[in-house]
Amino acid sequence: MPDNLLDLTAYGLAREVEAGEVSASEAAEVANARTGEVEDEINALVTITPGLALERAEAVDARNGERALWEGVPLVVKDVLSTRGVRTTCGSRILENFEPLYDASALLNFGEDLIIVGKANCDEFAMGSSTENSAWGPSRNPWDLGRVPGGSSGGSAAAVAAGEGWWALGTDTGGSVRQPAALCGIVGLKPTYGRVSRHGLIAFASSLDVVGPMTRDVRDAALLLQAIAGHDPRDSTSANVEVPDYLANLEDGLEGLRIVAVPELMGEGIEPGVREVVKRVARGLESAGAEVGEASLPHSGYGLPAYYIIAPAEVSSNLARFDGVRYGLRVPEDGVHEMYRKTREEGFGDEAKRRIMLGTYALSSGYYDAYYAQAQKVRTRIIEDFRAAFARYDVLLSPTAPSVAFRIGEKVDDPLAMYASDICAVPANLAGIPAISIPGGLSEGLPVGVQLMGDHFTEPMLLRAARATEQVADFPFQMKP
Protein backbone atom coordinates (compact mmCIF):
# COMPACT_ATOMS: atom_id res chain seq x y z
CA MET A 1 0.00 0.00 0.00
CA PRO A 2 1.40 3.46 -0.93
CA ASP A 3 2.52 5.65 1.99
CA ASN A 4 -0.06 8.34 1.44
CA LEU A 5 -3.13 7.70 -0.64
CA LEU A 6 -3.55 11.47 -1.05
CA ASP A 7 -0.44 11.49 -3.27
CA LEU A 8 -2.28 9.38 -5.85
CA THR A 9 -4.50 10.57 -8.65
CA ALA A 10 -8.02 9.11 -8.76
CA TYR A 11 -6.85 6.81 -11.58
CA GLY A 12 -3.82 5.76 -9.52
CA LEU A 13 -6.03 4.99 -6.53
CA ALA A 14 -8.51 3.10 -8.73
CA ARG A 15 -5.68 0.87 -9.96
CA GLU A 16 -4.50 0.21 -6.40
CA VAL A 17 -8.03 -0.76 -5.38
CA GLU A 18 -8.38 -2.97 -8.43
CA ALA A 19 -5.07 -4.70 -7.64
CA GLY A 20 -6.22 -5.32 -4.07
CA GLU A 21 -3.40 -3.17 -2.64
CA VAL A 22 -5.86 -0.74 -1.07
CA SER A 23 -9.51 -1.21 -0.10
CA ALA A 24 -12.24 1.28 -0.88
CA SER A 25 -12.86 1.44 2.88
CA GLU A 26 -9.28 2.55 3.51
CA ALA A 27 -9.67 5.20 0.82
CA ALA A 28 -12.94 6.43 2.39
CA GLU A 29 -11.26 6.66 5.80
CA VAL A 30 -8.43 8.74 4.33
CA ALA A 31 -10.92 11.06 2.60
CA ASN A 32 -12.98 11.42 5.78
CA ALA A 33 -9.91 12.18 7.89
CA ARG A 34 -8.58 14.79 5.45
CA THR A 35 -12.04 16.39 5.26
CA GLY A 36 -12.15 16.61 9.06
CA GLU A 37 -8.73 18.24 9.00
CA VAL A 38 -9.35 21.03 6.46
CA GLU A 39 -13.09 21.56 6.19
CA ASP A 40 -13.32 24.23 8.91
CA GLU A 41 -10.94 26.40 6.89
CA ILE A 42 -12.23 25.63 3.40
CA ASN A 43 -16.02 25.27 3.79
CA ALA A 44 -16.10 23.25 0.57
CA LEU A 45 -18.97 21.06 1.72
CA VAL A 46 -22.53 21.88 2.77
CA THR A 47 -23.12 18.39 4.14
CA ILE A 48 -20.42 15.88 5.04
CA THR A 49 -21.31 12.21 4.88
CA PRO A 50 -18.49 10.22 6.52
CA GLY A 51 -20.74 7.41 7.74
CA LEU A 52 -22.38 6.96 4.38
CA ALA A 53 -18.97 7.00 2.65
CA LEU A 54 -17.72 4.15 4.84
CA GLU A 55 -20.90 2.12 4.51
CA ARG A 56 -20.86 2.42 0.72
CA ALA A 57 -17.12 1.72 0.58
CA GLU A 58 -17.66 -1.54 2.46
CA ALA A 59 -20.34 -2.47 -0.07
CA VAL A 60 -17.91 -1.71 -2.92
CA ASP A 61 -15.25 -3.86 -1.24
CA ALA A 62 -17.77 -6.69 -0.91
CA ARG A 63 -18.39 -6.58 -4.68
CA ASN A 64 -14.73 -7.29 -5.46
CA GLY A 65 -14.55 -8.62 -9.01
CA GLU A 66 -17.93 -7.20 -10.03
CA ARG A 67 -17.29 -3.51 -10.10
CA ALA A 68 -16.06 -0.85 -12.47
CA LEU A 69 -12.51 0.52 -12.18
CA TRP A 70 -13.64 3.86 -10.72
CA GLU A 71 -16.08 2.64 -8.07
CA GLY A 72 -13.59 2.48 -5.19
CA VAL A 73 -12.58 6.15 -5.45
CA PRO A 74 -14.50 8.47 -3.09
CA LEU A 75 -16.28 11.38 -4.76
CA VAL A 76 -17.56 14.83 -3.85
CA VAL A 77 -20.91 15.78 -5.42
CA LYS A 78 -22.10 19.32 -6.08
CA ASP A 79 -25.18 20.13 -4.05
CA VAL A 80 -27.40 20.65 -7.11
CA LEU A 81 -27.27 16.93 -7.95
CA SER A 82 -30.02 14.94 -6.25
CA THR A 83 -28.80 12.29 -3.81
CA ARG A 84 -31.45 9.96 -2.43
CA GLY A 85 -31.91 10.51 1.30
CA VAL A 86 -28.95 12.93 1.48
CA ARG A 87 -29.88 16.59 1.98
CA THR A 88 -29.59 18.52 -1.29
CA THR A 89 -29.86 22.29 -0.86
CA CYS A 90 -28.62 23.90 -4.11
CA GLY A 91 -26.99 26.46 -1.82
CA SER A 92 -30.46 27.85 -1.06
CA ARG A 93 -32.57 28.34 2.04
CA ILE A 94 -35.61 27.32 0.04
CA LEU A 95 -34.24 23.73 0.03
CA GLU A 96 -32.57 23.85 3.46
CA ASN A 97 -34.05 20.54 4.59
CA PHE A 98 -34.80 18.88 1.27
CA GLU A 99 -33.98 15.17 0.90
CA PRO A 100 -34.44 13.95 -2.66
CA LEU A 101 -36.39 10.78 -3.34
CA TYR A 102 -34.02 9.54 -6.05
CA ASP A 103 -30.43 9.81 -7.25
CA ALA A 104 -29.39 11.80 -10.29
CA SER A 105 -28.83 9.53 -13.30
CA ALA A 106 -25.17 10.59 -13.58
CA LEU A 107 -24.61 9.19 -10.07
CA LEU A 108 -26.49 5.97 -10.84
CA ASN A 109 -24.24 5.50 -13.86
CA PHE A 110 -21.17 5.80 -11.61
CA GLY A 111 -22.29 2.79 -9.61
CA GLU A 112 -24.79 1.38 -7.15
CA ASP A 113 -22.69 2.24 -4.05
CA LEU A 114 -21.42 5.75 -4.72
CA ILE A 115 -18.84 6.64 -2.04
CA ILE A 116 -19.88 10.24 -1.33
CA VAL A 117 -17.53 12.28 0.85
CA GLY A 118 -20.01 15.14 0.97
CA LYS A 119 -22.22 17.55 -0.94
CA ALA A 120 -20.28 20.50 -2.28
CA ASN A 121 -21.10 24.13 -1.67
CA CYS A 122 -22.06 26.25 -4.68
CA ASP A 123 -23.66 29.53 -5.63
CA GLU A 124 -27.42 29.38 -5.13
CA PHE A 125 -28.92 27.15 -7.85
CA ALA A 126 -25.49 27.36 -9.56
CA MET A 127 -25.86 31.08 -10.29
CA GLY A 128 -22.59 32.83 -9.65
CA SER A 129 -18.84 32.74 -10.13
CA SER A 130 -17.50 32.73 -6.57
CA THR A 131 -19.74 30.62 -4.21
CA GLU A 132 -20.51 33.89 -2.42
CA ASN A 133 -24.15 33.49 -3.47
CA SER A 134 -24.50 30.36 -1.32
CA ALA A 135 -26.87 30.67 1.64
CA TRP A 136 -24.21 28.73 3.61
CA GLY A 137 -21.39 31.23 3.14
CA PRO A 138 -18.52 31.20 0.65
CA SER A 139 -16.02 28.39 0.20
CA ARG A 140 -12.38 29.43 0.38
CA ASN A 141 -9.69 28.91 -2.19
CA PRO A 142 -7.17 26.38 -0.81
CA TRP A 143 -4.37 28.36 -2.52
CA ASP A 144 -5.26 31.54 -0.57
CA LEU A 145 -7.98 31.39 2.06
CA GLY A 146 -8.83 35.09 1.55
CA ARG A 147 -9.85 34.42 -2.03
CA VAL A 148 -12.83 32.78 -3.72
CA PRO A 149 -12.53 29.33 -5.30
CA GLY A 150 -14.60 30.53 -8.26
CA GLY A 151 -18.06 29.23 -9.00
CA SER A 152 -20.58 28.11 -9.18
CA SER A 153 -18.94 24.68 -8.56
CA GLY A 154 -16.46 26.34 -6.19
CA GLY A 155 -16.99 23.86 -3.35
CA SER A 156 -16.27 20.95 -5.70
CA ALA A 157 -13.08 22.65 -6.95
CA ALA A 158 -11.90 23.58 -3.45
CA ALA A 159 -12.57 20.03 -2.20
CA VAL A 160 -10.44 18.49 -4.95
CA ALA A 161 -7.64 21.04 -4.49
CA ALA A 162 -7.66 20.39 -0.73
CA GLY A 163 -7.73 16.58 -1.05
CA GLU A 164 -11.25 16.14 0.37
CA GLY A 165 -11.73 13.13 -1.86
CA TRP A 166 -9.87 12.57 -5.12
CA TRP A 167 -12.39 13.99 -7.55
CA ALA A 168 -15.71 15.79 -7.75
CA LEU A 169 -18.73 16.40 -9.93
CA GLY A 170 -19.72 19.92 -10.83
CA THR A 171 -22.18 21.39 -13.28
CA ASP A 172 -21.44 23.90 -16.03
CA THR A 173 -24.09 26.26 -17.40
CA GLY A 174 -21.82 29.23 -18.21
CA GLY A 175 -18.38 28.12 -17.02
CA SER A 176 -19.30 26.75 -13.59
CA VAL A 177 -17.02 23.71 -13.86
CA ARG A 178 -14.14 25.30 -15.79
CA GLN A 179 -13.77 28.68 -14.04
CA PRO A 180 -13.49 27.27 -10.48
CA ALA A 181 -11.21 24.50 -11.77
CA ALA A 182 -8.95 27.23 -13.23
CA LEU A 183 -8.98 29.27 -10.02
CA CYS A 184 -8.15 26.24 -7.85
CA GLY A 185 -5.45 24.71 -10.05
CA ILE A 186 -7.32 21.56 -11.11
CA VAL A 187 -8.82 20.12 -14.30
CA GLY A 188 -12.48 20.82 -15.14
CA LEU A 189 -14.31 19.27 -18.10
CA LYS A 190 -17.59 20.52 -19.53
CA PRO A 191 -18.77 17.68 -21.78
CA THR A 192 -20.87 18.12 -24.92
CA TYR A 193 -24.42 19.20 -24.02
CA GLY A 194 -26.50 16.03 -23.66
CA ARG A 195 -23.48 13.74 -23.17
CA VAL A 196 -24.36 13.30 -19.46
CA SER A 197 -27.97 12.98 -18.32
CA ARG A 198 -29.53 15.98 -16.56
CA HIS A 199 -32.15 13.81 -14.83
CA GLY A 200 -31.92 14.58 -11.11
CA LEU A 201 -29.80 17.66 -11.72
CA ILE A 202 -31.93 20.43 -10.22
CA ALA A 203 -32.37 22.65 -13.27
CA PHE A 204 -30.84 26.09 -13.74
CA ALA A 205 -30.86 26.76 -17.52
CA SER A 206 -32.01 23.58 -19.20
CA SER A 207 -30.65 24.28 -22.68
CA LEU A 208 -27.14 24.91 -21.26
CA ASP A 209 -26.69 22.76 -18.11
CA VAL A 210 -24.29 19.83 -18.19
CA VAL A 211 -22.66 17.70 -15.46
CA GLY A 212 -18.86 17.55 -15.60
CA PRO A 213 -15.76 16.07 -13.92
CA MET A 214 -13.44 18.14 -11.69
CA THR A 215 -10.19 16.28 -11.14
CA ARG A 216 -6.47 16.27 -10.36
CA ASP A 217 -5.42 15.61 -13.95
CA VAL A 218 -6.75 14.95 -17.44
CA ARG A 219 -6.65 11.17 -17.14
CA ASP A 220 -8.89 11.40 -14.05
CA ALA A 221 -11.30 13.59 -16.04
CA ALA A 222 -11.43 10.98 -18.81
CA LEU A 223 -12.13 8.23 -16.29
CA LEU A 224 -14.84 10.18 -14.48
CA LEU A 225 -16.53 11.09 -17.77
CA GLN A 226 -16.46 7.38 -18.65
CA ALA A 227 -18.24 6.71 -15.36
CA ILE A 228 -21.10 9.18 -15.80
CA ALA A 229 -21.72 9.54 -19.57
CA GLY A 230 -24.54 7.91 -21.49
CA HIS A 231 -27.99 8.20 -22.95
CA ASP A 232 -30.89 8.35 -20.50
CA PRO A 233 -34.51 7.93 -21.53
CA ARG A 234 -35.47 10.03 -18.47
CA ASP A 235 -33.76 13.08 -20.03
CA SER A 236 -35.24 13.74 -23.45
CA THR A 237 -32.35 16.10 -24.28
CA SER A 238 -29.70 13.50 -23.51
CA ALA A 239 -27.80 12.39 -26.60
CA ASN A 240 -28.40 8.94 -28.00
CA VAL A 241 -24.79 8.66 -29.11
CA GLU A 242 -22.49 5.76 -28.26
CA VAL A 243 -20.05 6.38 -25.41
CA PRO A 244 -16.49 5.83 -26.66
CA ASP A 245 -13.49 4.67 -24.59
CA TYR A 246 -12.12 7.99 -23.31
CA LEU A 247 -8.85 6.47 -22.10
CA ALA A 248 -7.96 4.52 -25.26
CA ASN A 249 -6.22 7.32 -27.21
CA LEU A 250 -5.41 9.60 -24.33
CA GLU A 251 -1.64 9.26 -24.62
CA ASP A 252 -1.44 9.56 -28.42
CA GLY A 253 0.11 13.02 -28.26
CA LEU A 254 -0.18 16.08 -30.43
CA GLU A 255 0.77 14.76 -33.83
CA GLY A 256 -1.60 15.95 -36.53
CA LEU A 257 -3.60 18.15 -34.17
CA ARG A 258 -4.34 21.72 -35.24
CA ILE A 259 -4.68 23.78 -32.04
CA VAL A 260 -5.34 27.48 -32.52
CA ALA A 261 -5.87 30.44 -30.21
CA VAL A 262 -9.00 32.61 -30.35
CA PRO A 263 -7.83 36.25 -30.59
CA GLU A 264 -11.19 37.65 -29.38
CA LEU A 265 -10.71 35.77 -26.08
CA MET A 266 -7.08 36.82 -25.60
CA GLY A 267 -7.39 40.61 -25.67
CA GLU A 268 -9.20 43.26 -23.70
CA GLY A 269 -10.43 42.27 -20.25
CA ILE A 270 -7.87 39.47 -19.82
CA GLU A 271 -5.23 40.08 -17.11
CA PRO A 272 -1.73 40.30 -18.63
CA GLY A 273 -0.42 37.60 -16.25
CA VAL A 274 -3.16 35.21 -17.38
CA ARG A 275 -2.47 35.97 -21.05
CA GLU A 276 1.24 35.30 -20.50
CA VAL A 277 0.62 31.82 -19.08
CA VAL A 278 -1.73 30.93 -21.94
CA LYS A 279 0.76 32.16 -24.56
CA ARG A 280 3.59 30.22 -22.93
CA VAL A 281 1.51 27.01 -23.08
CA ALA A 282 0.57 27.73 -26.72
CA ARG A 283 4.26 28.14 -27.63
CA GLY A 284 5.01 24.89 -25.81
CA LEU A 285 2.36 23.09 -27.85
CA GLU A 286 3.96 24.32 -31.05
CA SER A 287 7.41 23.08 -29.99
CA ALA A 288 5.82 19.76 -29.05
CA GLY A 289 4.50 19.26 -32.58
CA ALA A 290 1.02 20.77 -32.74
CA GLU A 291 0.10 22.96 -35.68
CA VAL A 292 -0.75 26.31 -34.10
CA GLY A 293 -2.21 29.62 -35.27
CA GLU A 294 -5.29 31.74 -34.76
CA ALA A 295 -8.99 31.26 -35.47
CA SER A 296 -11.49 34.08 -35.11
CA LEU A 297 -14.87 33.71 -33.42
CA PRO A 298 -16.32 37.04 -34.63
CA HIS A 299 -19.49 36.86 -32.50
CA SER A 300 -17.88 35.76 -29.24
CA GLY A 301 -18.21 39.31 -27.86
CA TYR A 302 -21.98 38.85 -28.02
CA GLY A 303 -21.79 35.60 -26.06
CA LEU A 304 -21.93 37.09 -22.58
CA PRO A 305 -24.93 39.39 -23.26
CA ALA A 306 -26.81 36.57 -25.01
CA TYR A 307 -26.03 34.25 -22.12
CA TYR A 308 -27.31 36.78 -19.59
CA ILE A 309 -30.66 36.78 -21.36
CA ILE A 310 -31.04 33.06 -22.10
CA ALA A 311 -29.87 31.76 -18.70
CA PRO A 312 -32.06 34.10 -16.58
CA ALA A 313 -35.04 33.49 -18.89
CA GLU A 314 -34.73 29.74 -18.40
CA VAL A 315 -34.11 30.07 -14.67
CA SER A 316 -37.15 32.28 -14.15
CA SER A 317 -39.17 29.42 -15.57
CA ASN A 318 -37.29 26.60 -13.80
CA LEU A 319 -37.41 28.22 -10.35
CA ALA A 320 -41.20 28.64 -10.61
CA ARG A 321 -41.42 25.13 -9.15
CA PHE A 322 -40.26 26.45 -5.76
CA ASP A 323 -43.67 27.59 -4.60
CA GLY A 324 -43.99 26.09 -1.12
CA VAL A 325 -46.41 23.39 -2.22
CA ARG A 326 -44.68 20.07 -2.94
CA TYR A 327 -41.28 20.40 -1.22
CA GLY A 328 -38.95 22.90 0.36
CA LEU A 329 -39.71 25.97 2.41
CA ARG A 330 -43.22 27.29 2.96
CA VAL A 331 -43.95 30.57 4.72
CA PRO A 332 -47.54 30.24 6.00
CA GLU A 333 -49.91 32.96 4.73
CA ASP A 334 -53.68 33.20 4.38
CA GLY A 335 -53.98 33.27 0.60
CA VAL A 336 -52.06 31.13 -1.89
CA HIS A 337 -50.55 34.08 -3.81
CA GLU A 338 -49.25 35.73 -0.67
CA MET A 339 -47.85 32.33 0.39
CA TYR A 340 -45.97 32.08 -2.96
CA ARG A 341 -44.60 35.61 -2.64
CA LYS A 342 -43.45 35.31 0.98
CA THR A 343 -41.99 31.82 0.51
CA ARG A 344 -39.92 32.98 -2.47
CA GLU A 345 -38.97 36.25 -0.77
CA GLU A 346 -37.55 34.42 2.26
CA GLY A 347 -36.26 31.37 0.41
CA PHE A 348 -34.25 32.94 -2.41
CA GLY A 349 -31.07 35.01 -2.05
CA ASP A 350 -30.20 38.24 -3.89
CA GLU A 351 -28.71 36.74 -7.05
CA ALA A 352 -31.56 34.26 -7.53
CA LYS A 353 -34.03 37.13 -7.17
CA ARG A 354 -32.07 39.28 -9.62
CA ARG A 355 -32.02 36.53 -12.25
CA ILE A 356 -35.68 35.66 -11.78
CA MET A 357 -36.52 39.34 -12.29
CA LEU A 358 -34.23 39.70 -15.31
CA GLY A 359 -35.58 36.54 -16.93
CA THR A 360 -39.21 37.35 -16.22
CA TYR A 361 -38.69 40.82 -17.72
CA ALA A 362 -36.95 39.44 -20.82
CA LEU A 363 -39.79 36.98 -21.41
CA SER A 364 -42.62 39.39 -20.63
CA SER A 365 -45.09 40.65 -23.17
CA GLY A 366 -43.56 43.30 -25.46
CA TYR A 367 -39.92 42.40 -24.69
CA TYR A 368 -39.70 38.76 -25.77
CA ASP A 369 -38.59 39.45 -29.37
CA ALA A 370 -36.07 42.14 -28.48
CA TYR A 371 -34.38 40.04 -25.80
CA TYR A 372 -35.02 36.30 -25.73
CA ALA A 373 -35.65 35.73 -29.44
CA GLN A 374 -32.70 37.97 -30.39
CA ALA A 375 -30.41 36.12 -27.94
CA GLN A 376 -31.44 32.79 -29.46
CA LYS A 377 -30.44 34.13 -32.87
CA VAL A 378 -27.08 35.28 -31.51
CA ARG A 379 -26.70 31.71 -30.33
CA THR A 380 -27.11 30.54 -33.91
CA ARG A 381 -24.38 32.95 -35.04
CA ILE A 382 -22.00 31.70 -32.35
CA ILE A 383 -22.62 28.09 -33.42
CA GLU A 384 -21.88 29.11 -37.03
CA ASP A 385 -18.60 30.73 -35.91
CA PHE A 386 -17.54 27.51 -34.21
CA ARG A 387 -18.61 25.43 -37.19
CA ALA A 388 -16.40 27.53 -39.48
CA ALA A 389 -13.46 27.24 -37.08
CA PHE A 390 -13.80 23.47 -36.64
CA ALA A 391 -13.94 22.99 -40.40
CA ARG A 392 -10.28 24.03 -40.43
CA TYR A 393 -8.95 23.29 -36.94
CA ASP A 394 -9.33 20.58 -34.30
CA VAL A 395 -9.04 22.46 -31.02
CA LEU A 396 -9.48 26.11 -29.99
CA LEU A 397 -7.40 27.57 -27.17
CA SER A 398 -8.05 30.50 -24.81
CA PRO A 399 -7.78 31.43 -21.16
CA THR A 400 -10.50 29.78 -19.05
CA ALA A 401 -11.11 32.88 -16.92
CA PRO A 402 -9.96 36.48 -17.39
CA SER A 403 -8.29 36.69 -13.97
CA VAL A 404 -6.81 34.63 -11.16
CA ALA A 405 -8.89 34.06 -8.02
CA PHE A 406 -10.23 37.36 -6.65
CA ARG A 407 -10.68 38.34 -3.03
CA ILE A 408 -13.79 37.33 -1.12
CA GLY A 409 -16.14 40.34 -1.18
CA GLU A 410 -14.34 42.07 -4.08
CA LYS A 411 -17.13 41.71 -6.66
CA VAL A 412 -20.12 40.80 -4.54
CA ASP A 413 -21.93 44.13 -4.98
CA ASP A 414 -21.12 44.47 -8.67
CA PRO A 415 -23.09 41.87 -10.69
CA LEU A 416 -21.57 43.01 -14.00
CA ALA A 417 -17.98 42.54 -12.80
CA MET A 418 -18.93 39.10 -11.49
CA TYR A 419 -20.64 38.15 -14.78
CA ALA A 420 -17.46 39.10 -16.69
CA SER A 421 -15.68 36.14 -15.02
CA ASP A 422 -17.48 33.91 -17.53
CA ILE A 423 -16.54 35.79 -20.69
CA CYS A 424 -14.27 33.05 -22.10
CA ALA A 425 -16.47 30.20 -20.91
CA VAL A 426 -19.99 30.99 -22.16
CA PRO A 427 -19.46 30.57 -25.92
CA ALA A 428 -18.94 26.80 -25.41
CA ASN A 429 -22.19 26.56 -23.44
CA LEU A 430 -24.18 28.48 -26.04
CA ALA A 431 -22.81 26.18 -28.76
CA GLY A 432 -23.12 23.01 -26.62
CA ILE A 433 -19.55 21.98 -27.41
CA PRO A 434 -17.11 20.28 -25.00
CA ALA A 435 -14.42 22.38 -23.32
CA ILE A 436 -11.81 21.67 -20.68
CA SER A 437 -9.70 23.78 -18.33
CA ILE A 438 -6.15 22.61 -17.64
CA PRO A 439 -3.81 24.18 -15.05
CA GLY A 440 -1.31 26.17 -17.09
CA GLY A 441 0.92 27.77 -14.46
CA LEU A 442 0.93 30.62 -11.96
CA SER A 443 0.29 34.35 -12.13
CA GLU A 444 0.75 36.37 -8.92
CA GLY A 445 1.28 33.04 -7.17
CA LEU A 446 -2.20 31.81 -8.12
CA PRO A 447 -3.23 29.17 -10.68
CA VAL A 448 -4.25 30.06 -14.25
CA GLY A 449 -6.39 27.78 -16.41
CA VAL A 450 -5.93 27.15 -20.12
CA GLN A 451 -9.15 26.32 -21.95
CA LEU A 452 -9.37 23.94 -24.91
CA MET A 453 -12.59 23.62 -26.92
CA GLY A 454 -13.56 20.95 -29.46
CA ASP A 455 -16.53 20.20 -31.71
CA HIS A 456 -19.61 18.28 -30.48
CA PHE A 457 -18.79 14.77 -29.19
CA THR A 458 -15.05 15.05 -29.88
CA GLU A 459 -14.15 14.40 -26.22
CA PRO A 460 -11.65 11.62 -27.09
CA MET A 461 -9.64 14.06 -29.23
CA LEU A 462 -10.12 16.97 -26.82
CA LEU A 463 -8.93 14.86 -23.88
CA ARG A 464 -5.92 13.67 -25.88
CA ALA A 465 -5.01 17.31 -26.67
CA ALA A 466 -5.59 18.23 -23.01
CA ARG A 467 -3.38 15.37 -21.82
CA ALA A 468 -0.56 16.64 -24.03
CA THR A 469 -1.22 20.21 -22.90
CA GLU A 470 -0.88 19.32 -19.24
CA GLN A 471 2.47 17.70 -20.01
CA VAL A 472 3.61 20.80 -21.90
CA ALA A 473 2.41 23.11 -19.11
CA ASP A 474 4.33 21.01 -16.59
CA PHE A 475 2.27 22.34 -13.67
CA PRO A 476 1.14 19.15 -11.93
CA PHE A 477 -1.52 18.95 -9.21
CA GLN A 478 -0.50 20.27 -5.80
CA MET A 479 -2.68 19.61 -2.80
CA LYS A 480 -3.33 22.77 -0.75
CA PRO A 481 -3.23 24.14 1.92
Place this chain on the structure above:
Amino acid sequence: MISEEQVRHVANLARLGLTDDEIEKMGGQLDAILDSIEKIQELDLAEVPPTANPLDLSNVLRSDEPRPELAQEEALSPAPERVDDLFAVPRID
Protein backbone atom coordinates in the same frame (compact mmCIF):
# COMPACT_ATOMS: atom_id res chain seq x y z
CA MET B 1 -34.84 53.23 -17.64
CA ILE B 2 -36.93 50.62 -15.94
CA SER B 3 -39.53 52.28 -13.71
CA GLU B 4 -40.45 51.30 -10.15
CA GLU B 5 -43.88 50.37 -11.46
CA GLN B 6 -42.30 47.99 -13.99
CA VAL B 7 -40.17 46.38 -11.29
CA ARG B 8 -43.30 45.82 -9.20
CA HIS B 9 -45.15 44.42 -12.21
CA VAL B 10 -42.36 41.95 -13.02
CA ALA B 11 -42.04 40.90 -9.37
CA ASN B 12 -45.76 40.21 -9.36
CA LEU B 13 -45.50 38.13 -12.56
CA ALA B 14 -42.76 36.10 -10.86
CA ARG B 15 -44.72 35.82 -7.57
CA LEU B 16 -41.66 37.20 -5.85
CA GLY B 17 -42.00 39.31 -2.72
CA LEU B 18 -39.57 42.24 -2.60
CA THR B 19 -39.18 44.91 0.08
CA ASP B 20 -39.29 48.60 -0.93
CA ASP B 21 -35.50 48.75 -0.51
CA GLU B 22 -35.07 45.70 -2.73
CA ILE B 23 -37.38 47.21 -5.36
CA GLU B 24 -35.23 50.34 -5.50
CA LYS B 25 -31.90 48.50 -5.59
CA MET B 26 -33.23 45.97 -8.11
CA GLY B 27 -34.33 48.75 -10.50
CA GLY B 28 -30.81 50.20 -10.66
CA GLN B 29 -29.14 46.80 -11.04
CA LEU B 30 -31.55 45.65 -13.75
CA ASP B 31 -30.89 48.90 -15.61
CA ALA B 32 -27.14 48.31 -15.52
CA ILE B 33 -27.48 44.69 -16.65
CA LEU B 34 -29.97 45.54 -19.41
CA ASP B 35 -27.61 48.30 -20.62
CA SER B 36 -24.79 45.80 -20.92
CA ILE B 37 -26.88 43.31 -22.90
CA GLU B 38 -28.30 46.00 -25.23
CA LYS B 39 -25.22 45.25 -27.39
CA ILE B 40 -27.01 42.34 -29.06
CA GLN B 41 -29.48 44.79 -30.64
CA GLU B 42 -26.75 46.11 -32.95
CA LEU B 43 -26.74 42.83 -34.93
CA ASP B 44 -29.15 42.49 -37.86
CA LEU B 45 -30.48 38.98 -37.32
CA ALA B 46 -33.85 39.23 -39.07
CA GLU B 47 -33.09 36.26 -41.33
CA VAL B 48 -31.29 34.13 -38.73
CA PRO B 49 -33.19 31.18 -37.22
CA PRO B 50 -33.20 30.99 -33.40
CA THR B 51 -31.44 28.15 -31.54
CA ALA B 52 -33.29 26.53 -28.64
CA ASN B 53 -31.18 23.36 -28.44
CA PRO B 54 -27.53 23.26 -29.50
CA LEU B 55 -27.74 19.68 -30.79
CA ASP B 56 -30.70 20.51 -33.00
CA LEU B 57 -32.81 17.65 -31.65
CA SER B 58 -36.30 17.40 -33.04
CA ASN B 59 -39.18 15.78 -31.17
CA VAL B 60 -38.03 12.97 -28.91
CA LEU B 61 -40.73 10.40 -28.32
CA ARG B 62 -41.06 7.29 -26.19
CA SER B 63 -43.69 4.60 -26.10
CA ASP B 64 -46.55 5.36 -23.75
CA GLU B 65 -46.29 2.41 -21.39
CA PRO B 66 -47.04 2.29 -17.67
CA ARG B 67 -43.99 1.82 -15.43
CA PRO B 68 -43.36 2.01 -11.70
CA GLU B 69 -42.75 5.55 -10.43
CA LEU B 70 -42.77 7.19 -7.01
CA ALA B 71 -45.48 5.79 -4.74
CA GLN B 72 -48.05 8.35 -3.59
CA GLU B 73 -46.88 8.22 0.03
CA GLU B 74 -43.29 8.79 -1.04
CA ALA B 75 -44.16 11.66 -3.37
CA LEU B 76 -46.08 13.38 -0.58
CA SER B 77 -43.34 12.91 2.02
CA PRO B 78 -41.41 16.18 1.34
CA ALA B 79 -44.58 18.32 1.28
CA PRO B 80 -44.66 21.20 3.77
CA GLU B 81 -48.35 20.51 4.39
CA ARG B 82 -50.75 17.77 3.36
CA VAL B 83 -54.35 16.75 3.92
CA ASP B 84 -55.00 13.04 3.57
CA ASP B 85 -53.40 12.02 0.27
CA LEU B 86 -53.18 15.52 -1.15
CA PHE B 87 -50.86 18.51 -1.11
CA ALA B 88 -52.51 21.25 0.97
CA VAL B 89 -52.47 24.91 -0.07
CA PRO B 90 -53.96 28.02 1.53
CA ARG B 91 -57.16 29.57 0.22
CA ILE B 92 -57.01 30.27 -3.54
CA ASP B 93 -57.55 34.00 -3.86
